[in-house]
Amino acid sequence: MTNQHGDPLDEVRHFMKSRVILSAAQLDLFTLLDRNPSSAQTLAQTTKADLRALTRVLDCLVTFGHLIKTDDIYALTDKGALFSSDHPDSVLPMVLHLTHIWQNWHHLTETVRRGTNPHRQSVVHSGSEALTAFIGAMHVVGKNLARDIAASLNLSPFKQLLDIGGASGTYTIAFLERQPSLRAVIYDLPEVLPMAQKRLEAHSLLNRVRLVAGDFYKDPLPTGCDLALLSAIIHQNSHEENLALYRKIHDVLEPGGCLLIRDHIMEPDRTHPPAGALFAINMLVNTQGGDTYTFEETKAALQEAGFRTVAWVRKGPQMDCLVQAFVSDHA
Structure with missing residues (x-):
């Protein structure tokens, strides 16, 4: 069902696209492909990921415009390059920070019921990687x-x-x-x-x-x-x-x-x-x-x-x- 505002479910589905990009960032796929366009098999060996599952993620990133696929070789687009740690204007630190707060957002319904999040994970107390991503994220946006x-x-x-x-x-x-x-x-x-x-x-x-x-x-x-x-x-x-x-x-x-x-x-x-x-x-x-x-x-x-x-x-x-x-x- 659609109306003059389009499909009412479009906004609800946005989390799916976000989660694909977040996982790709956690696997550092953008940096790896920035350094060397590769096949899914090569990337699976490098990241120790399941080949079939990783291929589905890579193909999805192609549809998002982050990658291009030529003869089973994946490479970055200009859009995808911004997610590489090697890019001078990289947004990767913010993306990695968002992977942390994703966990806290998962408990929003319970938080609304209770008034506070009983499962909250603080960035400062979540280890050096989370803190480094957070500080880097603040620089990206600032x-x-x-x-x-x-x-x-x-x-x-x-x-x-x-x-x-x-x-x-x-x-x-x-x-x-x-x-x-x-x-x-x-x-x-x-x-x-x-x-x-x-x-x-x-x-x-x-x-x-x-x-x-x-x-x-x-x-x-x-x-x-x-x-x-x-x-x-x-x-x-x-x-x-x-x-x-x-x-x-x-x-x-x-x-x-x-x-x-x-x-x-x-x-x-x-x-x-x-x-x-x-x-x-x-x-x-x-x-x-x-x-x-x-x-x-x-x-x-x-x-x-x-x-x-x-x-x-x-x-x-x-x-x-x-x-x-x-x-x-x-x-």
């Missing part, structure tokens, strides 16, 4: 947006940035490249900082950045900074966790300092932007108390923590909204 956001801001009044949960330094790099006089502190878990160091070295910026290990939920924050950044952090926290974090930031920022929040910021009806409404479900199944927050909720918590002059300075359809708050009144 590298272009970070430059755009940095270009939209006047960073000249600030001397030192505190990038809280700064991952591999994507936003720190964009801010430092935009403002040559700015220095920075990246604060993240000890197992994450080597990834930041590697990326900073590649951009010749390590001499302007101090790497500090810690857990912002329980450890003190570094002092001496006049600009703090929470980039894609508040959605993973409950209201109470965010309030506690805002208070910690307020207490360590220099007089007149500024906190900048990048995240989904929702309209009062919580249906706009639509991507934020869907991401709230992602947080429902993947975190203990995470959510997407309206500007009114965010502003109230910031003011309760002591911040002044709270403003929604950028709106956007994706996770590209910005809220700015100052330690003291700011004209």
Whole structure:
């Protein structure tokens, strides 16, 4: 049965296509074919996969436009090449991260009934591969947006940035490249900082950045900074966790300092932007108390923590909204 909107089951079936691509990424088929077009038999031997099953996956990827098949030899298309780890703009880290959160999404129905996911697997506690994929995924989705956001801001009044949960330094790099006089502190878990160091070295910026290990939920924050950044952090926290974090930031920022929040910021009806409404479900199944927050909720918590002059300075359809708050009144 169809109607003016097309087959109503099309959206429901989308998970099938997603699962094929996720499994192909887990088997690293795209990287293998990027390095050497191969037959299904060769790939089955390399990946130690069942020949018949693997052939079905490869043929399906051909229909998706990720591969081409010529005389039983499979090769990548330009579309498929983006999933290879060798591609300079590879999206593979994000795909591998999605294979992790797939497991948590499986329990959405039970999560809705209970209010929390009893089978939730945290990325941070799921091993080094999951953590590396997550940090890489954040760079994939952030590298272009970070430059755009940095270009939209006047960073000249600030001397030192505190990038809280700064991952591999994507936003720190964009801010430092935009403002040559700015220095920075990246604060993240000890197992994450080597990834930041590697990326900073590649951009010749390590001499302007101090790497500090810690857990912002329980450890003190570094002092001496006049600009703090929470980039894609508040959605993973409950209201109470965010309030506690805002208070910690307020207490360590220099007089007149500024906190900048990048995240989904929702309209009062919580249906706009639509991507934020869907991401709230992602947080429902993947975190203990995470959510997407309206500007009114965010502003109230910031003011309760002591911040002044709270403003929604950028709106956007994706996770590209910005809220700015100052330690003291700011004209």
